[in-house]
Amino acid sequence: MTGVIVKGIGGFYYVETDDGLHECRARGIFRKNNITPAVGDRVRIGFSPEGQATVDEILPRTNMFRRPPVANVETMVLVIAARDPLPNCYLTDLFAVTAELAGAAVILCVNKMDLAGEDVRNDMIDMYGGVYPIHFVSGKTGEGIDRLEQALQGTQAALAGPSGVGKSTLLNVLMGEEKNPAGTISEKTARGRHTTRHTELFTGNGMKLFDTPGFTSYDPGEMEEDELSRCFPEIRSLEGSCRFQDCRHVSEPDCAVLSAVEEGRIAPSRYRSYKEMLKIIRSQEKY
Numbered sequence: 001m002t003g004v005i006v007k008g009i010g011g012f013y014y015v016e017t018d019d020g021l022h023e024c025r026a027r028g029i030f031r032k033n034n035i036t037p038a039v040g041d042r043v044r045i046g047f048s049p050e051g052q053a054t055v056d057e058i059l060p061r062t063n064m065f066r067r068p069p070v071a072n073v074e075t076m077v078l079v080i081a082a083r084d085p086l087p088n089c090y091l092t093d094l095f096a097v098t099a100e101l102a103g104a105a106v107i108l109c110v111n112k113m114d115l116a117g118e119d120v121r122n123d124m125i126d127m128y129g130g131v132y133p134i135h136f137v138s139g140k141t142g143e144g145i146d147r148l149e150q151a152l153q154g155t156q157a158a159l160a161g162p163s164g165v166g167k168s169t170l171l172n173v174l175m176g177e178e179k180n181p182a183g184t185i186s187e188k189t190a191r192g193r194h195t196t197r198h199t200e201l202f203t204g205n206g207m208k209l210f211d212t213p214g215f216t217s218y219d220p221g222e223m224e225e226d227e228l229s230r231c232f233p234e235i236r237s238l239e240g241s242c243r244f245q246d247c248r249h250v251s252e253p254d255c256a257v258l259s260a261v262e263e264g265r266i267a268p269s270r271y272r273s274y275k276e277m278l279k280i281i282r283s284q285e286k287y
Contacts, residue, residue, distance in 0.1 A: 002059070005041045006201040013037055013055055015045055016203065024053040038064065039199045040071040040156065040210065063102035067216035068199050072156055075105045076215075077148075079161035079170065080124075082116035082136075088162065089127060093273035094217035095160050096132070100231035101218060106132045107151060109159075111166040114138040127267040131234050139169035149174055149205060156201070156208040160215040171211055175202045220277040221284040228281060229257075232274055234266050248278065 003017035013024045024045055026037050037043065037055050044057040061071045076099035080087045092108075099106045108128050110120065113136045121136055128134055133151065137144035152174070159167040199212045220228070225248060229235045235249065241256035242249070249257035260266040 001046075002042065002044050004201065005037055005039050005043060005055075006203070007198070008037065008039055009198060013043075015043060015053070015055065016201075017045070022053040024055045026055045030055070030058075036069065038069045038071040039201050040073065042072065063104060065098075065102065065215065068212040068214070070158065070199055070201075070210055070212060073099075073102065073104045073158045073210065075107060075152065075155045075157035076102075077107045077109050077152070077157055077159045078132075079109045079111055079159050079165045079167050081112045081165040082110050082120045083112055084115060085162070085164050087120075087124075089269050090273050090276065091162060091217060093270065094220070094277075095215065097220070097223075097228070097231040097277065098160075098215065098218040100233075101223075101227070104158075105155075107148075107157075108132045108134045109148060109170070110134065110136045111139055111170060113143055114141045127269050131267075131270070137170070139166045139173050142173070145173055149207065152209070153206045156210075158210040158212065158215065163214065167214075168211070171202070171209055174207065175204050175209060220280040223277075223281055225278065225281055228274065228277055232270065234260070234270065235274065250275065250278070 001017055001019075003015040003022070005013050006016045006021070007014040011025065013026060015022045015024050022045060030037065035058065037058055041061065042059040043055050044059065045053050046056045047053055063073060064071045065073065076095070078092055078095050078099070080092055096106050108124070110124055113120070124134055135144055135148045135151065137148055139145075159171060161167055199210065202209050202211060229239070229249065235257050238256040238260060242252065243254035244252055247255055247257075249255050257266065261268065261271045
């Protein structure tokens, strides 16, 4: 019998299958091989003569994140607050690189639009329009929630972003309050601390959404230089257009990326993020 791990607490894994939810222990072979099942894993389970369910096999993963430990994230929803706190575009770009490295699709979600004007909308479109789908929403008023829900149909998605941007509130609105043991969490309560204590995968309304204590953005220093440009779609699309095959898009002559920045086809903030990450990569000693 196969299913998906939707929660793991105290050494037990809760696996959702076609015939219901099963509380399972992991077989000792996983510990021996230093493998830990993760929420989101597709697994094969069996039953002992006494009826105890066990996780017998972890089916191939499409990706695996370390912080938090979740598997098979198909879509990463990068949540930004339009106000309170103000958008941090470099941090958003780091999260985007995290998703790109894992092969997850990226959706940008600008929450708290009830606190902002058209200037924020225009700024986000200038920076990310044509790069990632952008959804402008308000977890408080419900603005834009229907479109976001449609975009998440049929995908296993995770919400990522800094504390205080309203991730728990959005999850409650998308999935229904009864799906979150903490209930509806006010923006005031959510600010500055994680509101989720453990990782869980909720299913409902045609969606599968991870509720986690929070994703940690990737450390650029762990990458190779040639990986970075492939994690920026607007730069990746120009691959092979520069004079030099190993162009790093900083000061090389006849660089298609530099031309695109000068012509406004690549947002200056995105290019600054790229250069800052490249600087960090180059500052790390490689062994």
